[in-house]
Every structure is written in structure tokens, then in C-alpha cells.
Amino acid sequence: MKLADWAVRGVVIATFFALILAPQKWGSVFGLVSLALVGAWALLYPQGILGWVKTAHPSIDVDDPSLWSIPRLIGGLFVALVVVIALFRFFR
Numbered sequence: 001m002k003l004a005d006w007a008v009r010g011v012v013i014a015t016f017f018a019l020i021l022a023p024q025k026w027g028s029v030f031g032l033v034s035l036a037l038v039g040a041w042a043l044l045y046p047q048g049i050l051g052w053v054k055t056a057h058p059s060i061d062v063d064d065p066s067l068w069s070i071p072r073l074i075g076g077l078f079v080a081l082v083v084v085i086a087l088f089r090f091f092r
Contacts, residue, residue: 005048008041036082042075049075 015034018026042049049071050062061067 001045001048004041004045005051008037008048011037032082032085035078039075039078039082042071043079046071046075 011030011034015030018030038049046068047062050060050067054060054062
């Protein structure tokens with residue numbers, strides 16, 4: 001899972017630089033890919049997202065299953081948002 005975590009971080013960093021260097025050309029594409037990837041990551045592996053949050057709030061227990069519903073809810077909303085945006089772009 002460490003490799004997947006670093007891959008997600010790499011895509012998020014690439015999105016950041018795409019939004020700074022070429023927002024018109026690559027910003028929206030990388031933004032949607034990043035949003036979908038982080039959403040899927042939160043759905044499949046909520047401990048990874050909670051691990052990111054733990055750096056700011058050390059008192060969070062990453063292995064507590066009662067907290068996993070929060071990142072999964074947010075991840076589901078991210079994925080749903082990407083699907084809605086993709087459908088609007090496809091049918092436009």
C-alpha cells in the first residue's frame with residue numbers, strides 16, 4: 001500500500017504543477033484525474049487518507065474502523081462529482 005500511497009501523492013503533486021504551469025491546457029484534466037484518484041483511494045483505503053490527516057492531528061487513530069466512514073463518504077462524493085462532470089462534458 002505504500003507504493004499506491006506514493007502514486008496518489010505523485011498525481012496530486014503533478015496536478016498542482018499542472019494548475020500552476022498550464023492551467024488552460026492541463027489543469028482541468030489533471031484536476032479531474034486527481035479528484036477521481038483521491039476519491040477512489042478514500043473509498044478503497046480510508047486508512048491512507050486518515051494517515052494524511054494524522055500528520056496534522058496526531059491524536060487520530062488510523063486503525064479505528066468507526067472513523068473509516070468519513071473518508072469513504074468524502075471519497076464517494078468526489079467520485080460522484082467526477083462522474084457528473086464527465087457526463088456533462090460528454091453530452092455537451
